[in-house]
Amino acid sequence: TRALQPAQADRSKVYVADLESTVHYTLRVEAGRPAVLAGAQLAALKCYVATLAKYFPGRPSVQTFLQSLDSWLRNWTEPELPRSALKEAVKNKEDASPAAVLPTNVTWVGCRGSEPHFRGYPCGLWTIFHLLTVQAAQGGPDEELPLEVLNTMRCYVKHFFGCQECAQHFEAMAAKSMDQVKSRREAVLWLWSHHNEVNARLAGGDTEDPQFPKLQWPPPDMCPQCHREERGVHTWDEAAVLSFLKEHFSLGNLYLDHAI
Numbered sequence: 001t002r003a004l005q006p007a008q009a010d011r012s013k014v015y016v017a018d019l020e021s022t023v024h025y026t027l028r029v030e031a032g033r034p035a036v037l038a039g040a041q042l043a044a045l046k047c048y049v050a051t052l053a054k055y056f057p058g059r060p061s062v063q064t065f066l067q068s069l070d071s072w073l074r075n076w077t078e079p080e081l082p083r084s085a086l087k088e089a090v091k092n093k094e095d096a097s098p099a100a101v102l103p104t105n106v107t108w109v110g111c112r113g114s115e116p117h118f119r120g121y122p123c124g125l126w127t128i129f130h131l132l133t134v135q136a137a138q139g140g141p142d143e144e145l146p147l148e149v150l151n152t153m154r155c156y157v158k159h160f161f162g163c164q165e166c167a168q169h170f171e172a173m174a175a176k177s178m179d180q181v182k183s184r185r186e187a188v189l190w191l192w193s194h195h196n197e198v199n200a201r202l203a204g205g206d207t208e209d210p211q212f213p214k215l216q217w218p219p220p221d222m223c224p225q226c227h228r229e230e231r232g233v234h235t236w237d238e239a240a241v242l243s244f245l246k247e248h249f250s251l252g253n254l255y256l257d258h259a260i
């Protein structure tokens, strides 16, 4: 059953429907495009699914889906993975015990654009990776595997993201500074500040949804304490931004409203 779409989603919330729609789209649409996956592209898929299985805070049936796909991929040791085998592996197993189900439709809530060609999947992809960097920073030692999630995103975007121009821009940013990230906290902030760089570059352009202008995020009304002014110049209070991101992308801020 599909819930009614809200007139306007609450931008202070993160919606499960956006997250699940994005994971569905990555695994069943983008990863299913090449006839055969091999080499670095197959490694990128394995890495993406392993990261989701580790950190994605899904509903139980979604977590089961991701765990079983992860173990299936780990057991796939042949150099090539044909699309037909992947298609089979990403099917839902409703009758299994426990059930392994990732909804098969795409419903945008927080990521819904004012027109169908605006927002949606690219918004969901940013959201997923912000969420994953924050989830990775919530547990485990801060200095351990600081680049785990960012490298996963870098590889996913490089090998699968359908917007090639976006992928090239992102790869250039990653090559420039990602290796300077030394902790999981810094990984959260790296992704936040580079997403803001992209927002600044795209502001006022023709891919911008007029009802969702590109902002330096979070804007002052969402997080007044994140903003500072020093001698008339705007600066960020990065400690406040980190606390805000950890709260915004926390389990307590995930909403099932309008879930599929």
Ligand code: FAD
Pocket (backbone or CB within 6 Å): 011, 111, 118, 119, 120, 122, 123, 124, 125, 126, 127, 130, 157, 163, 165, 166, 167, 169, 170, 191, 192, 193, 194, 195, 196, 198, 199, 202, 207, 208, 209, 212, 213, 214, 217, 218
């Ligand atoms: P998005 O920018 O998609 O943001 C999604 C949500 O994340 C926002 O609604 C907000 O809640 C939150 N958010 C916003 N900023 C931040 C932040 N700094 N930190 C944390 N959360 C934030 N489009 C192009 O035209 N050219 C490009 O080169 C390009 N490169 C891209 C590279 C990547 C890796 C990705 C994932 C997308 C790229 N896009 C590019 C698409 C573009 O960035 C937007 O995703 C798209 O225009 C939809 O914008 P949006 O308004 O939904 O907000």
